[in-house]
Amino acid sequence: MLRSLLIISIVFIFSLLQAQTDTLRVSGLYYGSNVFVYNNSKEDLFGLKKIIVNNDTITDELNYNGIEIDLESYQMEEESRVNILLIYAASLAPVVVNPDALMPSVRFRITKPKYLKDNVIQWKVNGIPGDNPVVVEQYRYNSWRVVAEIDPVDTVANNVYTLTVKPHSGNNQFRVRCHDINNEELISKELLFNPGFAKNGIQNTKYESEIVLNYKAEFELYNEEGTLVKSGEDRYIKTSDLPKGKYLLFVDNQIIEIKKK
Numbered sequence: 014m015l016r017s018l019l020i021i022s023i024v025f026i027f028s029l030l031q032a033q034t035d036t037l038r039v040s041g042l043y044y045g046s047n048v049f050v051y052n053n054s055k056e057d058l059f060g061l062k063k064i065i066v067n068n069d070t071i072t073d074e075l076n077y078n079g080i081e082i083d084l085e086s087y088q089m090e091e092e093s094r095v096n097i098l099l100i101y102a103a104s105l106a107p108v109v110v111n112p113d114a115l116m117p118s119v120r121f122r123i124t125k126p127k128y129l130k131d132n133v134i135q136w137k138v139n140g141i142p143g144d145n146p147v148v149v150e151q152y153r154y155n156s157w158r159v160v161a162e163i164d165p166v167d168t169v170a171n172n173v174y175t176l177t178v179k180p181h182s183g184n185n186q187f188r189v190r191c192h193d194i195n196n197e198e199l200i201s202k203e204l205l206f207n208p209g210f211a212k213n214g215i216q217n218t219k220y221e222s223e224i225v226l227n228y229k230a231e232f233e234l235y236n237e238e239g240t241l242v243k244s245g246e247d248r249y250i251k252t253s254d255l256p257k258g259k260y261l262l263f264v265d266n267q268i269i270e271i272k273k274k
Contacts, residue, residue, distance in 0.1 A: 050081075
């Protein structure tokens, strides 16, 4: 008799647990990801009784701890409204593993720079940058060279950056490098544009006193040992103070070999 009463009591308790339900609502927008739920359980009793997705009720295959709500099967358009209602035994509350699946992700991204006018380029940084500067590079003399370092703006908004650059004649290439808050580096796609001005060069043929360029430009002058001996921005490059020998002139994305006799 006592055993029978005990069995009846256990059945009654389990029935009571099943009768007392509660609800958990998850809402947001569809961004191509499914929602995962941990279905709490006790012995052979699982908490979830129903899942309602946008008025569509799911009652099958709920006797598992791990449940994937397959939103893709609903063939929703991106950013469609999603309402999920979880109905469960009050003592066995489920846990939504990835509630951020229904929230827009702020993905760290650098847009491809674009050319505006008057040698100004523009790009955007989306997401939260790290402490490192935003670096702008130009492909010049067969390598990427840093032309600017800009302090990042600490916000998740789209941050617009502009920079006045010094292009050379012909096709120019620029790109942007930046680190996110996890110190992961991202490099933008390359901007390619042609400013349309004439190619620079050397007007004179003897370099005992100076090198004369077609027009004012940034330059670097290296000796035979590869040591930088002069740099700056000018049309006239003084050479009277340099010893005789061979030199390499870096100007207008060209490397020109000269010889001072």
